[in-house]
Amino acid sequence: MIIEDIGKFFESNSKKLDKISNVEWKIAIKKCEKHLFFKLMNKTKYGAHTVENLGIPAKDYYLEYAYSSIIDGFWEWKDSFDLTEQLIRIIDSRISTVVKSYKNAKENDEKREEEGKYPLKTVIRSQDIENTFYNLRSEDEVDETELLAIEDDYNKIELFVNESKDDDIKTFWECTKEGYKRAEIAEIMEVTPKQLDKIKEKFLRQTRKQIEKNGN
Structure with missing residues (x-):
């Protein structure tokens, strides 16, 4: 040094x-x-x-x-x-x-x-929703109806989580969106993998109920 x-x-x-x-x-x-x-x-x-x-x-x-x-x-x-x-x-x-x-x-x-001058720094714009959330670049194209249905479900889950008072639900959803793996999420939430599975089950059960409640 x-x-x-x-x-x-x-x-x-x-x-x-x-x-x-x-x-x-x-x-x-x-x-x-x-x-x-x-x-x-x-x-x-x-x-x-x-x-x-x-x-x-x-x-x-x-x-x-x-x-x-x-x-x-x-x-x-x-x-x-x-x-x-x-x-x-x-x-x-x-x-x-x-x-x-x-x-x-x-x-x-x-x-x-x-002022009509070139920018010194390129502003990074967020990707469109297709690339950001769904990774749809596959051999089988997803039609517009299916895409809208997926987006609608996503928005319902977001609304449910934002209104939830359950910290486990909120943290699990944010970890999932960030792409963390099971072991990583368990470590972040300071629970065992088996306890995390229970939280996941609760999340899926409640979000499924919320989607059905809203007429999907």
């Missing part, structure tokens, strides 16, 4: 890091991942937190930024915070900075377009 890569808090942070075990690191990272899951929920498909804007997936970007900020001493690890708390504070600060920078760039581009 060359001197330019070391922040002014490198020495003080290193003294604290020497007392941190691998297990404590793993616990802190897991808690940060869970924090990011809820912080970035439904915000990585377009806008400031896309791969196009950050260069890598948002979760990896913010975890790497927080980790290196502590390790390399560019952020002070304050005595009043434990490792997890300090990492989360860095993550939240970076998220705010990225969002502000993205908005400023977008506003500058809009102003340049009004």
